[in-house]
Amino acid sequence: MEIIDLNEKYYSIYFKCLEDWSDDINEAGDHKEIWFNKFKDKGLRVKIAVEEEKACGMIQYLPIEHSMAKGKDLYFISCIWVHGHKQGIGNFQKRGIGTKLLEAAEEDVKLLNAKGIAAWGVSLPFWMKASWFRKKGYKKIDKNGMAVLLWKPFVEDAVPPKWIKEKKTPQLTEGKVNVTSFTNGWCLAQNMILERTKRAVQCFNDKVEFRIISTAEKESLCEWGICDALFVDGKEVRTGPPPSYEKIKKIIEKRVKKLKT
Numbered sequence: 461m462e463i464i465d466l467n468e469k470y471y472s473i474y475f476k477c478l479e480d481w482s483d484d485i486n487e488a489g490d491h492k493e494i495w496f497n498k499f500k501d502k503g504l505r506v507k508i509a510v511e512e513e514k515a516c517g518m519i520q521y522l523p524i525e526h527s528m529a530k531g532k533d534l535y536f537i538s539c540i541w542v543h544g545h546k547q548g549i550g551n552f553q554k555r556g557i558g559t560k561l562l563e564a565a566e567e568d569v570k571l572l573n574a575k576g577i578a579a580w581g582v583s584l585p586f587w588m589k590a591s592w593f594r595k596k597g598y599k600k601i602d603k604n605g606m607a608v609l610l611w612k613p614f615v616e617d618a619v620p621p622k623w624i625k626e627k628k629t630p631q632l633t634e635g636k637v638n639v640t641s642f643t644n645g646w647c648l649a650q651n652m653i654l655e656r657t658k659r660a661v662q663c664f665n666d667k668v669e670f671r672i673i674s675t676a677e678k679e680s681l682c683e684w685g686i687c688d689a690l691f692v693d694g695k696e697v698r699t700g701p702p703p704s705y706e707k708i709k710k711i712i713e714k715r716v717k718k719l720k721t
């Protein structure tokens with residue numbers, strides 16, 4: 461197994477989070493590719509774990525100034541993923557690949573003269589676990605619901621990062637159901653929810669006001685303090701794990717039925 465910088469040979473599998481076998485992933489559109497092309501010029505770095513020419517793990521990190529956290533002179537790991545499903549190439553987790561990807565990213569970031577590295581994880585024992593980063597020497601520094609922000613400073617004068625927190629939520633629309641999708645592009649699960657929502661709103665034509673807010677623009681991210689989320693009539697829809705198309709449609713339908721005719 462070797463860790464390499466992402467190159468063109470692995471672009472298409474990276475844009476599918478190493479899960480080209482998954483129907484769900486194939487629903488996620490091309491937002492990740494668009495996001496990659498935008499952020500690669502802003503310092504985004506991606507490393508891939510490769511075994512026998514198969515991409516089995518990846519880590520993506522970018523200058524924190526372009527991330528969903530506030531900070532200075534740090535890099536931010538938005539995602540680390542070692543393929544863990546039995547489908548496709550099979551389960552590569554718990555073989556030390558995640559540790560090697562993280563070490564490679566830390567080395568890289570030190571060479572880039574960053575003062576430290578930040579990461580995020582969930583406080584529960586699934587997905588990207590905050591506890592996994594803690595075992596790797598990262599310290600919890602902020603929390604936003606279940607999302608824990610952690611960091612590993614390399615120098616004494618490194619400034620601790622903070623989460624950008626929610627500032628406002630979408631308002632109701634007179635006479636219509638308001639559906640607002642915040643989307644950044646970095647996460648296929650979130651992109652999939654956007655695509656499912658786009659399909660669902662089409663069932664209700666002019667009964668719904670649908671708005672997509674791109675938070676790939678930092679001003680927009682800071683204005684709302686929201687990175688990826690779905691709101692229906694001002695109420696946030698739980699998006700972890702990603703709701704199915706049917707579930708999203710049902711939530712909207714329930715609100716449409718309450719509209720005065």
Ligand SMILES: CC(C)(COP(=O)(O)OP(=O)(O)OC[C@H]1O[C@@H](n2cnc3c(N)ncnc32)[C@H](O)[C@@H]1OP(=O)(O)O)[C@@H](O)C(=O)NCCC(=O)NCCS
Nearest residue numbers: 539540541542552553554555556557558559560587588592
């Ligand atoms: C977190 C994650 C990256 C860790 O990757 P990994 O390759 O499984 O990590 P490692 O193998 O380095 O470490 C995991 C464990 O295996 C153990 N381990 C490491 N090498 C090992 C080996 N050769 N044999 C047996 N166990 C080993 C480690 O001690 C560690 O122990 P722990 O379970 O007590 O923490 C991986 O589990 C993952 O991708 N999780 C999902 C993350 C996710 O959802 N990402 C998308 C979020 S948006």
